[in-house]
Amino acid sequence: MSTPTAQRERTAVVVGGGLAGITAALRLADAGVRTTLLEARPRLGGLAFSFKRGELTVDNGQHVYLRCCTAYRGLVERLGAGALVDLQPRLDVPVLSVAADGTRSLGRLRRADLPVPLHLAGSLATYRHLSPADRLRVVRGALALQKLDLADPALDGVSFGEWLRRHGQTPATVAAVWDLVGVATLNATADRTSLALAAMVFKTGLLSEPGAADIGAANVPLGEIHHDRALAELERAGVRVLLRSRAAELKAAEQNAVRLEGGELLTADTVVLAGAQDAAAALLPPGAIPGQHRLADLGTAPILNVHVVYDRPLIRRPFFAALGSPVQFVFDRTRHSGLAVPGAQYLALSQSAVEDEIDLPVAELRARYLPELERLLPAARGARVLDFFVTRERTATFDPAPGTAALRPGARTGAPGVLLAGSWTATGWPATMEGAVRSGHAAADAALAGHGRLPVDRGDGRWPR
Ligand SMILES: Cc1cc2nc3c(=O)[nH]c(=O)nc-3n(C[C@H](O)[C@H](O)[C@H](O)COP(=O)(O)OP(=O)(O)OC[C@H]3O[C@@H](n4cnc5c(N)ncnc54)[C@H](O)[C@@H]3O)c2cc1C
Known part of the structure; x- marks a missing residue:
């Protein structure tokens, strides 16, 4: 006879050891749920990881976060890794352009210690890459953006580019401000981005609090935080972590059962699917979420990192x-x-x-980028290239195109005890570390709801305890 769930220890299987899965597993374990975390690869960290190349430890892609990424910062603290990340005391982005005649111009996007939106006014007023008229246009655009209601579903039907044009933005302002920030944070140009996601990024990052967009990054290889620290902390919390363990099938029933590729069957009250959208689509029971057949319509977008080792220093910042x-x-x-x-x-x-470069041969990328670096950085002209390689992430993020919001499900599914997490789920954020951690909290909150007075994520970055 099976024991009623209320009387025995509750169990969970989390499928996927990226930041979403790490968060969900830690939260469940913290709440006393016997938790197993499955990760198909030999390491935790998902899309934000490091690998060895000779003596170098290489990140698959440079990752930054902003001061407003409270959930990611909360996870870093929970992992005891606060000293392994840096955060600018004040937003400061040097922006370099070199004219055809070789004239170099360095603009700065900096913030002052003033209330929003004045915190950026001084920097914009002297921003060298825009004419005075265009600087004013940016200010007007920002003020219009600030008035948008992020809860308005209509925003997701419009492209950011179209909205910018309607609000007086020129190709110059788009290039020097909106796309400069937007491409890096959203992984698409304004014309290919949902206004809802762009408005979320710009309102939260630049127009919420003066320090919201201060930039942070790990001061160690990402793997030291997302794998080493995470593994140690998960094990300390009692999570059974199975690396090189791919979930092949989910049988949803009174007791959910996850079958591993090797055949082992793990039963659990709660299953959190924390892989990307294709992994979720492969495992979700039929009809578990509305529009499940459309999950594949949530496209993906690539990020390329070009790595160059020079025999001498070229930049000081x-x-x-x-x-x-x-x-x-x-x-x-x-x-x-x-x-x-x-x-x-x-x-x-x-x-x-x-999209047009992600599959180019290394030789072609080398021929494209080395001369360009010489044009931007005069010191590169006499320098020797000691190493050149690229890392390609073809499915780095979901495609933030208009119409995306309707394709992103929440944490709960119609299958009892089966939950979704991942930066692609309905967090309101673009595909970021912050979105991933938030989704992990949302899945844990949903799994733990109704199980007594357990702490929930308050969205303030403090780990629920
Ligand atoms: C090059 C690059 C640069 C980026 N830059 C930034 C940045 O600067 N700032 C930022 O905030 N974000 C950035 N991102 C995005 C960020 O890395 C991701 O949004 C985030 O890490 C996603 O975490 P996740 O847990 O949702 O998913 P993932 O990281 O995709 O993790 C899912 C995990 O599930 C595992 N899995 C899938 N299926 C199964 C299965 N069946 N069984 C077992 N395991 C399975 C996968 O192996 C994977 O490890 C970048 C991404 C890339 C690739």
Whole structure:
């Protein structure tokens, strides 16, 4: 005879060891649920991971977060990794452009310690990449954006680009401000982005609190936080972590059962599917969520990272953005990577929304990017390239196109005890670490609801305890 759930220890299986799955598993374990975390790959961290290349430890892609990413910051603290991330005291993005005659111009997107929206006014007023008239246009655009109601479903039917044009934005303002920020955060140009997602990003990041957009990043390889620290903390919390363990089938019944590729069957009251949308589509019982057959319509978008090790230092700042160049953002990775060649510098170019480049051969990317780096950085002209390689993430994010909101399900499904998590679910955020962690909290909150007075995620970044 089976024991009633209320009288025995509750159990959960979390499928997927990315940030969403790590969060959900920790929360469930914290609440006393006997939890198993399955990860198909040999490491945790999902899309935000590191690997070894000779002496270098390489991140698959440069990851940054903003001060307003409270849930991600809360997870980092929960993992005891607060000292392994840095956060700018004040937003400061150097933006470099080089004219055809070689004239270099460095603009700065910086914030002051003033209330919103004045915090950006001084920086915009002197922003070299825009004429005075265009600077005013940006201010008007920002004020119009601030008035948008993020709860209005109509926003998702419009492209950000179309809205920007309707609000007086020019190709110059789109390139120097809206796409400069938007492509990196949304992984699509304004014309291909839902106004709902763009408005969410700009309102939250630039127009909520003065410090919201201060930029942070790990000061160690991502794997030290998302794998090493996460594994240690999950095990400390009592989670059974099974790496190299792919869930092949979910049998939803009174007791849900997950069959591993190797044949093992794990039964659990709660199953959190925390893989990407294709993984969820493969495992969800038929009819578990409305519009399940449309999950594949939630497309994906690529991110490319171009890694170059030079024999000498070329940049002094931790990162800069380029304008009027195929180069988007350039990060100094020397310190994080363990590069041991004295005097050498390791730069990583983070290239978002690069559908037309993601499959180009390395030789072609080298021919495209090395001369461009020489044009942007005069010191590169005499420098020797010690290493050049690329990392390609073809399905880095979901495609943030208009119409996306309707395709993103919430955590709850119609199958009892089966929940969804992942940055692609309905968090309101674009595909980010923040969205992933929020989705993990949402799944845990839904799983734990009705099981007594357990702490829930308050959305303030403090780990529910
Ligand atoms: C190159 C790149 C740069 C990025 N830059 C940023 C950035 O700067 N800032 C930012 O906030 N975000 C960034 N992102 C996005 C961010 O990394 C993701 O949104 C986030 O990590 C997604 O986490 P997740 O847990 O939702 O999913 P994932 O990371 O996709 O994790 C899902 C996990 O589930 C596992 N899985 C799937 N199916 C199964 C199965 N059947 N059985 C077992 N395991 C399974 C997968 O192996 C994977 O590990 C970037 C992404 C990339 C790729």
